Amino acid sequence: MSFLSIRDLNVSLANGAPLLRRVSLDVAAGEVRALVGESGAGKSMIGKAVLGILPRAAKVTGGSIQLDGEDLETLSPKARRQRIGARVALIPQDPLTALNPSRRVGPQITDRLVDILGWKRAEAEARALELLEEVHIQAPDRVMKAYPHELSGGMRQRILIASAFAAEPKLIIADEPTTALDVTVQKQILKLIREMQQRHGTALLFVTHDLGVVSKIAQSLTVLYAGKVIEETDIKAFFAGPSHAYSRALLAATPKYTDPDGSLTPVPDSVIQAVEAEIAAFDAGQMGTVRA
Amino acid sequence: MQIARALITRLITTLVTLLGAAVIVFVVIRVVPGNPIAMMLPPGATDADIDRLKALYGLDKSILEQFWIWIGNVVQGDFGMSITLRQPVYDLVIGRLPATLELSILALLIAVFLGGAAALTATLYRGTKIEGGIDVAGGVALSLPDFLWGLALILVLGVLWPLFHISGRVSPSLGFEFGSNFYLFEALARLQFNVVGDLIAHMLMPALALAIPLAAIILQLLKQSLKECMHDDYITLARTKGYSESSIILRDALPNAILPTLTLIGVQFTFLIGGTVIIERLFSYEGLGNMAIDAVINRDLPLIQGIVLVFALLFTLVNLVVDMTYAALNPRLRHA
Ligand SMILES: Nc1ncnc2c1ncn2[C@@H]1O[C@H](COP(=O)(O)OP(=O)(O)OP(=O)(O)O)[C@@H](O)[C@H]1O
Numbered sequence: 001m002s003f004l005s006i007r008d009l010n011v012s013l014a015n016g017a018p019l020l021r022r023v024s025l026d027v028a029a030g031e032v033r034a035l036v037g038e039s040g041a042g043k044s045m046i047g048k049a050v051l052g053i054l055p056r057a058a059k060v061t062g063g064s065i066q067l068d069g070e071d072l073e074t075l076s077p078k079a080r081r082q083r084i085g086a087r088v089a090l091i092p093q094d095p096l097t098a099l100n101p102s103r104r105v106g107p108q109i110t111d112r113l114v115d116i117l118g119w120k121r122a123e124a125e126a127r128a129l130e131l132l133e134e135v136h137i138q139a140p141d142r143v144m145k146a147y148p149h150e151l152s153g154g155m156r157q158r159i160l161i162a163s164a165f166a167a168e169p170k171l172i173i174a175d176e177p178t179t180a181l182d183v184t185v186q187k188q189i190l191k192l193i194r195e196m197q198q199r200h201g202t203a204l205l206f207v208t209h210d211l212g213v214v215s216k217i218a219q220s221l222t223v224l225y226a227g228k229v230i231e232e233t234d235i236k237a238f239f240a241g242p243s244h245a246y247s248r249a250l251l252a253a254t255p256k257y258t259d260p261d262g263s264l265t266p267v268p269d270s271v272i273q274a275v276e277a278e279i280a281a282f283d284a285g286q287m288g289t290v291r292a
Numbered sequence: 293m294q295i296a297r298a299l300i301t302r303l304i305t306t307l308v309t310l311l312g313a314a315v316i317v318f319v320v321i322r323v324v325p326g327n328p329i330a331m332m333l334p335p336g337a338t339d340a341d342i343d344r345l346k347a348l349y350g351l352d353k354s355i356l357e358q359f360w361i362w363i364g365n366v367v368q369g370d371f372g373m374s375i376t377l378r379q380p381v382y383d384l385v386i387g388r389l390p391a392t393l394e395l396s397i398l399a400l401l402i403a404v405f406l407g408g409a410a411a412l413t414a415t416l417y418r419g420t421k422i423e424g425g426i427d428v429a430g431g432v433a434l435s436l437p438d439f440l441w442g443l444a445l446i447l448v449l450g451v452l453w454p455l456f457h458i459s460g461r462v463s464p465s466l467g468f469e470f471g472s473n474f475y476l477f478e479a480l481a482r483l484q485f486n487v488v489g490d491l492i493a494h495m496l497m498p499a500l501a502l503a504i505p506l507a508a509i510i511l512q513l514l515k516q517s518l519k520e521c522m523h524d525d526y527i528t529l530a531r532t533k534g535y536s537e538s539s540i541i542l543r544d545a546l547p548n549a550i551l552p553t554l555t556l557i558g559v560q561f562t563f564l565i566g567g568t569v570i571i572e573r574l575f576s577y578e579g580l581g582n583m584a585i586d587a588v589i590n591r592d593l594p595l596i597q598g599i600v601l602v603f604a605l606l607f608t609l610v611n612l613v614v615d616m617t618y619a620a621l622n623p624r625l626r627h628a
């Protein structure tokens with residue numbers, strides 16, 4: 001039984017342009033699922049649709065999102081917000097902009113516990129200190145009182161990770177959580193996310209470009225192209241040989257992490273044309289079903 | 293160390309500003325046509341009479357000499373005598389200042405409340421007809437200057453529906469004995485709510501006239517800053533935590549959006565104080581501005597100088613308060 005279950009999700013712009021094309025995706029409890037695809041494929045859109053933070057221009061036009069067997073569409077906006085706040089958390093892409101510059105760090109970790117989940121302030125603060133230690137921050141009591149601009153990018157990402165785990169969510173959505181960081185810090189943060197995920201048994205939807213990272217962290221994988229799921233498989237099968245030509249080309253285009261300087265084969269034009277044709281055929285089919 | 297240096301710099305700029313204002317007004321009112329002596333003497337006065345009066349007020353000396361004498365006295369706390377009212381300028385100005393201060397501050401509070409509430413509401417309902425309506429109201433508020441709003445208010449709330457008093461500061465029929473010139477403040481402190489009501493009924497229209505254009509300016513800038521903040525990542529993150537749109541606007545966006553508005557309010561508040569001159573006249577409100585107009589009409593040189601100095605001092609004080617608030621609200625400055 002998966003904790004997150006997305007079925008046939010359609011998201012489109014006001015002018016009808018589709019951003020997600022009947023996306024189905026599951027994340028089982030405690031599972032790490034990687035979501036890969038080129039820039040603009042709609043990876044972030046999936047996370048945003050789940051979290052209820054789609055841009056104003058984009059609307060869900062079909063399908064369902066179930067959380068623990070409960071269809072989010074059936075909830076009132078307020079109930080939905082609070083359900084998400086209690087059970088799902090986001091580790092954002094850019095730690096430099098994801099903390100409020102005019103508030104101290106401590107309250108930004110404890111606020112969800114106090115305001116949404118009704119914890120006592122003292123309990124929430126004790127919990128925050130504990131979490132900051134867990135993400136290997138020295139002098140956590142000092143960091144709690146600091147303003148974001150006083151801390152490095154790596155520190156801020158650790159704080160955001162601590163904050164994401166604060167309410168013991170069942171699912172964490174990490175949207176390229178390391179791309180904004182230095183290469184050396186990237187490795188540490190990635191290790192930390194995996195460590196925290198395993199210790200807390202949290203399910204993780206991990207959005208990334210980097211198939212090298214996927215092999216290290218995920219058990220299953222979804223490949224997205226132009227808002228459509230191209231391939232959905234477990235990691236072993238994928239690295240043994242993806243079934244879709246686009247996935248194979250994507251894998252070939254990734255430098256092996258044992259040989260990072262090895263030659264890169266960009267996704268060949270013929271493969272792009274084939275997958276574009278597939279999307280066009282899918283859209284034509286959709287038109288048919290709408291008319292029928 | 294840094295704070296001490298900042299304070300000294302501040303003190304010096306304040307003194308230079310005041311001196312500049314003093315020089316300018318001193319020279320200007322002596323260069324423009326019309327002189328106080330002519331106003332004071334009956335028709336048919338002889339040249340000897342004129343010379344005698346000029347000597348009495350020191351007007352026979354050169355402007356530079358007059359300035360030195362005046363500044364020398366001011367430094368010792370002596371602002372001279374009003375020519376027309378024959379009372380010490382200091383007493384006159386201090387007596388009227390509270391009325392103007394109360395009016396300006398009431399107007400400022402109204403402007404901040406109206407402008408702030410409108411900006412927050414428009415942000416909450418951005419992209420809807422409510423935002424459109426608020427924008428239109430803001431545009432209308434900005435299309436007229438304060439004194440025309442004063443006239444419009446007199447017409448509507450003073451004549452058509454006479455809800456408020458159109459002139460004066462307090463009803464004499466109340467027979468209330470004030471111990472200070474801060475009428476409103478005193479009545480509030482003494483819990484005399486019928487007096488407070490009467491004072492407000494007098495002050496509301498002039499205060500509104502001053503507040504309406506400022507409220508619109510606050511609305512426009514604050515709304516703009518708020519809307520920009522609403523795209524920031526920490527706002528999105530707060531949404532995922534389960535917060536409602538209104539609490540996100542108040543708690544996360546407002547503190548980050550407010551600084552430019554604060555600076556603007558500081559500058560605009562000095563304009564508002566300047567606006568009291570005409571507004572007080574329009575509503576026969578017994579304040580400093582009203583007295584300033586009489587002083588100018590009568591060429592009461594010492595009184596004009598005294599009033600201008602007080603206004604200049606007020607402006608620098610307002611700027612000081614704004615800078616301090618700015619530093620207190622911005623963590624990045626606080627730790628720098
Ligand atoms: N606010 C918006 N208004 C309109 N279109 C948008 C908006 N945000 C994103 N899009 C479009 O939605 C599509 C999917 O965007 P999304 O951010 O999900 O891509 P992504 O796969 O996360 O890419 P990246 O790897 O660059 O983050 C893109 O084509 C993008 O142009």
Ligand SMILES: [Mg+2]
Nearest residue numbers: 043044045175
């Ligand atoms: Mg993205």
